Amino acid sequence: MPKKRESRGRRKGDKGHVSVVSCDNCGKRVPEDKAVCVTRMYSPVDSALAQELEKKGAIITRYPMTKCYCINCAIHFGIIKVRAEQERKEKTVLR
Ligand SMILES: [Zn+2]
Numbered sequence: 001m002p003k004k005r006e007s008r009g010r011r012k013g014d015k016g017h018v019s020v021v022s023c024d025n026c027g028k029r030v031p032e033d034k035a036v037c038v039t040r041m042y043s044p045v046d047s048a049l050a051q052e053l054e055k056k057g058a059i060i061t062r063y064p065m066t067k068c069y070c071i072n073c074a075i076h077f078g079i080i081k082v083r084a085e086q087e088r089k090e091k092t093v094l095r
Contacts, residue, residue, distance in 0.1 A: 004088065005088050005089075006088075006089060009034060009071070010031065010033045010034045011033040011034075012031070012033045015033075018031050018032045018033050019031075019032050020032065021035050021068050022068075023035070023068065023069050023070035023073055024067040024068055024069060024073075025069055025070075025073040025076075025077075026070060026072070026073055028070045028072075028073075030068075030070045030071070034071065035068040035069065035070065036068070036069050036070075036071065036074035036079055036080055037066055037067065037068040037069075038066070038067060038069075038079055039064050039065065039066045039067075040064070040065055040067070041062040041063070041064055041065070042062060042063050042064070042065040043060055043061070043062045043063075044063075045060055
């Protein structure tokens with residue numbers, strides 16, 4: 001059967017089973033190796049206020065926050081993009 005993607009959209013290889021994570025946006029359960037995880041710096045202070053406070057010399061701590069999304073949500077947020085058919089066949093790292 002022809003394959004749409006070399007890796008079937010996952011990084012599983014010949015592993016038998018991988019655990020499942022919940023999408024942080026919609027709550028869908030996705031396999032760990034398929035989920036798109038991004039780490040971003042998060043500040044509890046509002047960005048406009050933080051900028052002003054930093055101008056005055058205050059130090060605002062930012063925390064790294066990792067979020068995992070399902071494919072639908074990752075495309076919706078622009079983290080990954082829909083690729084052309086030929087591009088999909090290439091052996092490149094997805095994320
Ligand atoms: Zn989702």
